[in-house]
Amino acid sequence: MRAEDVLPDQQNQGQFNGVTVRKGTVGAFLANARLWLDEASGDAERAVAERDMLDALPALHALGLFDIVQVRDAALHELVLPSAR
Template sequence: MRAEDLLPDEQNQGQFNGLTVRKGTVGAFLLNARSWLDPASSADQRKDAERDIVEALPALHALGLFDLLQVRDAKLRELVSRPAA
Protein backbone atom coordinates (compact mmCIF):
# COMPACT_ATOMS: atom_id res chain seq x y z
CA MET A 1 0.00 0.00 0.00
CA ARG A 2 1.22 3.46 -0.85
CA ALA A 3 0.49 6.67 1.06
CA GLU A 4 -1.92 7.88 -1.63
CA ASP A 5 -3.86 4.60 -1.34
CA LEU A 6 -4.53 5.35 2.32
CA LEU A 7 -5.25 9.08 1.95
CA PRO A 8 -5.46 10.44 -1.60
CA ASP A 9 -3.96 13.87 -2.30
CA GLU A 10 -7.33 15.59 -2.06
CA GLN A 11 -8.16 13.96 1.30
CA ASN A 12 -6.60 15.48 4.44
CA GLN A 13 -7.95 13.17 7.11
CA GLY A 14 -9.30 9.70 7.64
CA GLN A 15 -11.13 7.59 10.20
CA PHE A 16 -8.98 5.09 12.09
CA ASN A 17 -10.42 3.04 14.94
CA GLY A 18 -13.22 5.56 15.37
CA LEU A 19 -10.97 8.62 15.50
CA THR A 20 -10.39 11.28 12.86
CA VAL A 21 -6.67 11.47 12.09
CA ARG A 22 -5.18 14.26 9.99
CA LYS A 23 -2.67 13.63 7.25
CA GLY A 24 0.79 14.45 8.57
CA THR A 25 0.16 13.35 12.16
CA VAL A 26 2.99 10.80 12.19
CA GLY A 27 5.40 13.19 10.48
CA ALA A 28 4.57 15.94 12.96
CA PHE A 29 5.13 13.50 15.83
CA LEU A 30 8.58 12.64 14.49
CA LEU A 31 9.56 16.30 14.17
CA ASN A 32 8.23 17.10 17.63
CA ALA A 33 10.00 14.09 19.13
CA ARG A 34 13.30 15.22 17.61
CA SER A 35 12.80 18.72 19.00
CA TRP A 36 11.78 17.40 22.42
CA LEU A 37 14.88 15.19 22.58
CA ASP A 38 17.33 17.74 21.17
CA PRO A 39 19.51 19.21 23.94
CA ALA A 40 19.93 22.32 21.77
CA SER A 41 16.17 23.00 21.90
CA SER A 42 15.10 25.74 24.26
CA ALA A 43 12.82 25.02 27.21
CA ASP A 44 9.97 26.69 25.31
CA GLN A 45 10.61 24.55 22.21
CA ARG A 46 10.59 21.38 24.33
CA LYS A 47 7.41 22.50 26.11
CA ASP A 48 5.66 23.18 22.79
CA ALA A 49 6.86 19.88 21.34
CA GLU A 50 5.65 17.96 24.39
CA ARG A 51 2.23 19.62 24.22
CA ASP A 52 1.92 18.73 20.54
CA ILE A 53 3.07 15.14 21.17
CA VAL A 54 0.54 14.67 23.96
CA GLU A 55 -2.26 16.15 21.83
CA ALA A 56 -1.42 13.75 19.00
CA LEU A 57 -1.28 10.62 21.17
CA PRO A 58 -4.93 9.58 20.71
CA ALA A 59 -4.48 9.68 16.93
CA LEU A 60 -1.13 7.89 17.05
CA HIS A 61 -2.61 5.16 19.24
CA ALA A 62 -5.65 4.90 16.93
CA LEU A 63 -3.24 4.30 14.06
CA GLY A 64 -1.52 1.59 16.10
CA LEU A 65 1.89 3.24 15.73
CA PHE A 66 3.19 2.09 19.10
CA ASP A 67 1.77 -1.40 18.66
CA LEU A 68 4.28 -1.88 15.84
CA LEU A 69 7.16 0.42 16.70
CA GLN A 70 9.00 0.84 19.98
CA VAL A 71 10.36 4.23 20.97
CA ARG A 72 14.08 3.89 21.76
CA ASP A 73 14.45 6.81 24.14
CA ALA A 74 13.21 5.86 27.62
CA LYS A 75 11.84 9.32 28.49
CA LEU A 76 9.98 9.64 25.19
CA ARG A 77 8.72 6.07 25.54
CA GLU A 78 7.35 6.99 28.97
CA LEU A 79 5.70 10.12 27.56
CA VAL A 80 3.90 8.26 24.77
CA SER A 81 2.85 5.48 27.17
CA ARG A 82 0.97 7.78 29.54
CA PRO A 83 -2.74 7.09 29.75
CA ALA A 84 -4.98 9.62 28.03
CA ALA A 85 -6.16 12.43 30.28
Protein backbone atom coordinates in the same frame (compact mmCIF):
# COMPACT_ATOMS: atom_id res chain seq x y z
CA MET B 1 0.44 0.00 0.16
CA ARG B 2 1.36 3.55 -0.72
CA ALA B 3 0.51 6.76 1.18
CA GLU B 4 -2.15 7.72 -1.37
CA ASP B 5 -3.85 4.35 -0.76
CA VAL B 6 -4.42 5.36 2.87
CA LEU B 7 -5.32 9.01 2.21
CA PRO B 8 -5.70 10.17 -1.41
CA ASP B 9 -3.99 13.44 -2.37
CA GLN B 10 -7.25 15.41 -2.19
CA GLN B 11 -8.15 14.02 1.25
CA ASN B 12 -6.56 15.64 4.32
CA GLN B 13 -7.96 13.42 7.06
CA GLY B 14 -9.51 10.04 7.62
CA GLN B 15 -11.28 7.98 10.26
CA PHE B 16 -9.19 5.28 11.89
CA ASN B 17 -10.69 3.22 14.70
CA GLY B 18 -13.23 5.96 15.34
CA VAL B 19 -10.68 8.79 15.55
CA THR B 20 -10.20 11.53 12.97
CA VAL B 21 -6.56 11.58 11.94
CA ARG B 22 -5.10 14.41 9.88
CA LYS B 23 -2.60 13.80 7.13
CA GLY B 24 0.85 14.56 8.50
CA THR B 25 0.17 13.46 12.07
CA VAL B 26 2.91 10.83 12.15
CA GLY B 27 5.43 13.14 10.47
CA ALA B 28 4.63 15.94 12.91
CA PHE B 29 5.03 13.57 15.84
CA LEU B 30 8.46 12.49 14.59
CA ALA B 31 9.57 16.10 14.08
CA ASN B 32 8.36 17.03 17.58
CA ALA B 33 10.06 14.00 19.10
CA ARG B 34 13.37 14.95 17.49
CA LEU B 35 13.03 18.51 18.79
CA TRP B 36 12.00 17.32 22.27
CA LEU B 37 15.01 14.99 22.44
CA ASP B 38 17.49 17.56 21.13
CA GLU B 39 19.52 18.92 24.03
CA ALA B 40 20.03 22.14 22.06
CA SER B 41 16.29 22.87 22.10
CA GLY B 42 15.09 25.57 24.48
CA ASP B 43 12.59 24.97 27.24
CA ALA B 44 9.82 26.81 25.38
CA GLU B 45 10.41 24.79 22.19
CA ARG B 46 10.41 21.55 24.15
CA ALA B 47 7.18 22.51 25.94
CA VAL B 48 5.39 23.19 22.64
CA ALA B 49 6.72 19.96 21.13
CA GLU B 50 5.59 18.03 24.20
CA ARG B 51 2.10 19.50 24.10
CA ASP B 52 1.79 18.75 20.39
CA MET B 53 2.98 15.16 20.87
CA LEU B 54 0.50 14.60 23.69
CA ASP B 55 -2.30 16.10 21.58
CA ALA B 56 -1.46 13.65 18.78
CA LEU B 57 -1.50 10.53 20.97
CA PRO B 58 -5.16 9.58 20.41
CA ALA B 59 -4.59 9.64 16.64
CA LEU B 60 -1.31 7.74 16.87
CA HIS B 61 -2.89 5.07 19.05
CA ALA B 62 -5.86 4.82 16.67
CA LEU B 63 -3.40 4.22 13.84
CA GLY B 64 -1.66 1.55 15.91
CA LEU B 65 1.73 3.26 15.57
CA PHE B 66 3.02 2.10 18.95
CA ASP B 67 1.91 -1.48 18.25
CA ILE B 68 4.55 -1.52 15.49
CA VAL B 69 7.14 1.12 16.41
CA GLN B 70 9.10 0.97 19.66
CA VAL B 71 10.07 4.21 21.39
CA ARG B 72 13.67 3.57 22.48
CA ASP B 73 14.38 6.72 24.49
CA ALA B 74 13.24 6.07 28.07
CA ALA B 75 12.05 9.63 28.78
CA LEU B 76 10.13 9.87 25.51
CA HIS B 77 8.67 6.41 26.09
CA GLU B 78 7.40 7.45 29.53
CA LEU B 79 5.89 10.63 28.05
CA VAL B 80 3.98 8.95 25.25
CA LEU B 81 3.42 5.46 26.69
CA PRO B 82 3.24 5.72 30.47
CA SER B 83 2.03 2.60 32.21
CA ALA B 84 -1.10 4.42 33.39
CA ARG B 85 -2.38 4.96 29.83
